[in-house]
Amino acid sequence: MPHSGEALGVDAANLYNAGRFKVKVLADQFGGAATSLLGTQAGDGIFARDPRVGGSLGPAKGAFDELRDQVVGLLKETQQNMQDTGDALVMAALEYAATDEGSRTAFKGIRETLDAENHVPPVPS
Amino acid sequence: MSWEQLGDHAAKIQQSAIIMDLRQRGFGYDKGRVYDSSMTDEQVQTVVDITAGRFAGVAAMFDPFIKTADPAGFDRLSERLATEVAHWLNAGQGKGGTEMAANPDLGRMDDVKNLVEPWFGAAAVNFRDNFLSKWPGITANQFLLIMILKGAAEAEAGVWRAARASIDDIAHKAQAALDAMLDCNPKDLAFLLTVAGSIGAVGGFVTTGGLSLTLTVLGEVSASAGAIPFGDKKELPFSGKNAMAIVNAVQGAITELIGQVIAAENKILESLNAGLSAVAGSSDLFIAPRPALADATPATIRDETAGLGSALG
Amino acid sequence: MGELADRVETMRVRATAPDGSLTAELYDRDQLTLTFHNDYYRQCDDDDLGRRLAAVASLLWVARTREYERIYSDVTGDYSTGEGPPATERERDWRAERDAIEAHGASEDGRVRVRAVGLRNWTVTIRPGTTRTLDEQQFIAAAGQAAGALIRDQFTRLAALSNKYYGNDQP
Numbered sequence: 001m002p003h004s005g006e007a008l009g010v011d012a013a014n015l016y017n018a019g020r021f022k023v024k025v026l027a028d029q030f031g032g033a034a035t036s037l038l039g040t041q042a043g044d045g046i047f048a049r050d051p052r053v054g055g056s057l058g059p060a061k062g063a064f065d066e067l068r069d070q071v072v073g074l075l076k077e078t079q080q081n082m083q084d085t086g087d088a089l090v091m092a093a094l095e096y097a098a099t100d101e102g103s104r105t106a107f108k109g110i111r112e113t114l115d116a117e118n119h120v121p122p123v124p125s
Numbered sequence: 126m127s128w129e130q131l132g133d134h135a136a137k138i139q140q141s142a143i144i145m146d147l148r149q150r151g152f153g154y155d156k157g158r159v160y161d162s163s164m165t166d167e168q169v170q171t172v173v174d175i176t177a178g179r180f181a182g183v184a185a186m187f188d189p190f191i192k193t194a195d196p197a198g199f200d201r202l203s204e205r206l207a208t209e210v211a212h213w214l215n216a217g218q219g220k221g222g223t224e225m226a227a228n229p230d231l232g233r234m235d236d237v238k239n240l241v242e243p244w245f246g247a248a249a250v251n252f253r254d255n256f257l258s259k260w261p262g263i264t265a266n267q268f269l270l271i272m273i274l275k276g277a278a279e280a281e282a283g284v285w286r287a288a289r290a291s292i293d294d295i296a297h298k299a300q301a302a303l304d305a306m307l308d309c310n311p312k313d314l315a316f317l318l319t320v321a322g323s324i325g326a327v328g329g330f331v332t333t334g335g336l337s338l339t340l341t342v343l344g345e346v347s348a349s350a351g352a353i354p355f356g357d358k359k360e361l362p363f364s365g366k367n368a369m370a371i372v373n374a375v376q377g378a379i380t381e382l383i384g385q386v387i388a389a390e391n392k393i394l395e396s397l398n399a400g401l402s403a404v405a406g407s408s409d410l411f412i413a414p415r416p417a418l419a420d421a422t423p424a425t426i427r428d429e430t431a432g433l434g435s436a437l438g
Numbered sequence: 439m440g441e442l443a444d445r446v447e448t449m450r451v452r453a454t455a456p457d458g459s460l461t462a463e464l465y466d467r468d469q470l471t472l473t474f475h476n477d478y479y480r481q482c483d484d485d486d487l488g489r490r491l492a493a494v495a496s497l498l499w500v501a502r503t504r505e506y507e508r509i510y511s512d513v514t515g516d517y518s519t520g521e522g523p524p525a526t527e528r529e530r531d532w533r534a535e536r537d538a539i540e541a542h543g544a545s546e547d548g549r550v551r552v553r554a555v556g557l558r559n560w561t562v563t564i565r566p567g568t569t570r571t572l573d574e575q576q577f578i579a580a581a582g583q584a585a586g587a588l589i590r591d592q593f594t595r596l597a598a599l600s601n602k603y604y605g606n607d608q609p
Contacts, residue, residue: 002435003243011243011436018240022233029213029230036209037271046198047281052189053288054387063397064277070404071270074412078267084419085252089241092426092433134440141439149601151594300440301514307597308446308506309536309557310521314514366604 004099009106012096016111019089021118027082034075037068128289132184132191134296138375139183141303143176146368148307183372186379190292199282206275214268216261234260246427246434248418256416262334266411269330269340273400276342277393280324283345284389287323291316291382299375302365311365316378320385321356322346324392332410338403341396355392359385442513451505453497455490462494464502470585472578479574484564491552491562491581499557532603539595543588545580552584557592 003011044065047057097107115122144154152169153160159173207225217227238257241249298314305311327344328351331337344352361381363374404411417431426432439447452463459478463471472491482490511517524530537556544551549572551563562584572580 002437008436014240015244015433018237022237022240026230026233029228033210033213033271036205037274040202040205040210043198043202046195046202048192049194049285050189050192053193053383054390058194058281059387059390060277060281060393060397063394063401064274067270067397067400067404068274070401071267071274074267074270074404077412077415078263081256081413081415081419085256085416088418088421088426091423092421095423095426096436137440141443144439146606149597149605151598151601298514301442301510304440304443304446305510307593307600309503309596311600312510312516312518314516364604366600367606369606370604 005102006106008099009097009103009108010110012093012103012107013110013114014093015089015096016093016107017114019086019091019093020120021114022086023082023089024086027079027086030075030079030082034072034079037075038072041065041068128190128193128293131187131292131296134300135184135187135191138187138296138299138303138372139180141300142180142183142368142372143173145303145306146176146180147173149367180368180372183375186372186376187292187296189379189383190288193288194281194285196282196285196289199278199285203275203278203282206271206278211268211271211275214264214271216265216268218265218268231261231264241433243436244433245437246432247430248416248421248426249433252416252418256413259334259413263411263413265333269332269342270400270404270411272330272342273340273396276327276344277397279345279348280343280393280396281390283323283348284320284386284393286345287319288382288386291318291320291385292379294318295375295378295382299371302363302371303368306365306368306371313362313364315360315362316374317358317360318378318382318385319358320382320389322354322358324389325349325352325354327352332403332407334410336407336410338407338410340399340403343393343396355389356385440513442510445509445513446506449502449505449509451498451501453494453501455494455497457490459490460494462491462498464498464585468586468589470582472581474574479569479577482569484566484569487569488562488564491564492560495552495554495560495562495585496558499554499560528603532599535599535603536596539592539599541588541592541595543584543586543591545583545587547580550577550580550584552588554588554592 044061047061047064049056049058093107097103112122114120144159147159148154151161152172153162159169161169161172164172212226213228214231215225215227216231234257238253241253241257295316298316302311302314323346324343325346327342327349329339329341331339346352346354359381361374361378363378364370418433421432427434429435447467448465450463450465452461454461458475459482460475461473463473465471479487507519511519521533524533537558539556541554541557542552549565549568553561553563568580569577
């Protein structure tokens with residue numbers, strides 16, 4: 001049967017934990033990976049050589065760029081999906097936590113512990 | 126000798142070829158001056174000019190390798206792809222023959238599965254079945270694509286390191302052959318071309334999840350343990366008995382070297398193209414569909430069909 | 439010229455007669471100097487000195503060949519020493535002619551004459567009366583001139599032979 005009160009507060013806190021400290025953390029890492037990958041195109045002068053040896057940038061440069069762009073796209077899309085999902089989980093947690101007094105209290109206590117564990121400053125009440 | 130001085134060496138080889146050709150024909154040579162007791166200075170100069178003309182293009186034969194792609198730059202690219210990109214998606218596969226730290230945070234997605242366990246609204250089910258459960262496989266496949274890029278960079282580094290070493294060997298041996306040409310025992314030497322043996326397949330990797338594709342990650346043979354080289358180093362023996370024969374052997378070796386570089390880079394192209402075809406043909410192996418949950422709003426979140434519904438326990 | 443030529447040009451080798459009477463040193467490709475030990479020069483006669491010089495010349499050229507091979511291996515990475523069997527008829531003929539090259543050299547005053555066949559068999563002829571006429575330093579200079587002339591003669595003949603067998607024969 002559906003939860004309410006303290007049990008619901010615990011479930012909501014789990015959603016909060018999943019969204020804020022799991023999914024969004026990884027989303028940020030994927031975002032960082034995408035940014036770093038995109039950043040590597042700045043050094044593409046390394047392909048340049050005498051055009052008599054396979055053309056001025058060589059046979060592989062075009063495909064390298066294309067695959068890199070594809071992977072940047074995949075990582076960014078993954079990041080965006082995780083970011084939005086993480087936000088939705090946090091939003092859901094706050095919605096469910098507001099259901100009744102019992103859920104509110106249980107959620108608040110667990111959230112404070114989670115925030116502290118993850119070095120997040122306490123929310124002003 | 127080293128590759129950085131190739132231009133100087135090429136000029137020296139041309140000059141040595143001219144001098145050794147003249148000396149073989151009996152002209153004296155001392156401190157930059159060619160002489161022959163039976164000729165006037167003008168006559169000698171004419172012979173010198175004709176000889177110089179015959180060897181006029183020798184230094185320029187090395188031009189295709191005076192400017193090369195940058196192996197150290199590819200090393201840095203490969204390193205960045207490993208530490209700044211692949212690392213974040215690495216669950217410990219250690220692909221590519223390279224020791225690479227796994228990202229311990231990837232385990233957080235397993236935690237998520239437990240944390241959302243009590244929820245059975247459609248968005249929760251969809252999130253679990255279509256996103257979370259596929260996530261490790263898709264992440265591994267994305268990691269594989271990054272490793273293809275990293276392998277390409279490593280292989281480019283290997284190709285150009287070997288190309289520089291090979292052109293250096295050609296210059297070095299040509300000069301030594303010219304130097305020894307009129308000695309008592311001019312031996313035949315062999316140019317050593319190492320590009321074909323410099324790169325290879327680190328392995329064939331099968332993508333994870335559903336229909337599987339085999340992709341090849343390349344590597345530099347000397348850097349990646351277990352890499353299977355595409356070819357062998359090649360020795361091109363040549364006669365060191367006259368200047369023109371030495372010069373012609375140089376031209377042949379340089380043509381062969383250009384061919385080896387292009388062939389090796391085409392192997393790199395193949396590996397990259399295989400990655401591109403895989404993404405184009407089976408994109409679901411490389412990206413999970415956006416979870417419905419991502420678009421939930423406070424108005425829909427409690428909905429049993431669009432949201433998480435009620436937690437059950 | 440390249441590293442090999444530069445190193446061969448500047449190599450130094452020396453050899454001492456088995457009885458320790460004299461040491462010869464070869465440097466800068468065709469420069470030779472002698473050092474007499476135990477007052478040998480003042481006690482020797484012309485023929486005896488000639489025989490000893492021939493023996494030392496032979497040892498010196500062996501040392502030179504060994505040092506050349508060491509440098510050659512170092513520069514080219516080819517560590518095979520000596521000559522393998524000739525690969526062709528032509529190569530066999532070239533070697534036979536090379537080993538038969540007879541090179542000569544004499545001092546400017548003609549007192550010291552050196553002859554070498556294939557750089558193996560050496561004969562040094564000293565005009566009678568020379569050791570009584572020239573002091574030690576004068577004799578060393580004369581011997582150096584003769585040796586230098588022989589080495590240059592040898593390499594001129596070698597170039598001609600190389601041209602005969604392997605040259606392009608172009609103007």
